[in-house]
Amino acid sequence: MGSQSAVQHFIASAxxxxxxxxxxxxxxxxxxxxxxxxxxxxxxxxxxxHWPDCSQGGERANASLAH
Numbered sequence: 443m444g445s446q447s448a449v450q451h452f453i454a455s456a457x458x459x460x461x462x463x464x465x466x467x468x469x470x471x472x473x474x475x476x477x478x479x480x481x482x483x484x485x486x487x488x489x490x491x492h493w494p495d496c497s498q499g500g501e502r503a504n505a506s507l508a509h
Contacts, residue, residue: 448483452476 463469
């Protein structure tokens with residue numbers, strides 16, 4: 443499965459899960475194997491090596507907006 447296929451499969455599976463499971467805690471529990479499968483894909487893993495480093499001065503950047 444190529445990275446695009448792995449990502450597409452993950453998105454489709456997550457959408458099905460959200461449509462079928464109404465309980466938020468159960469959704470997250472059932473999401474675990476989907477994430478493991480996505481992260482185990484060799485192409486996704488290889489692509490992740492080229493993602494930007496968001497750390498700043500040894501600390502991870504926070505994507506939240508504070509006002």
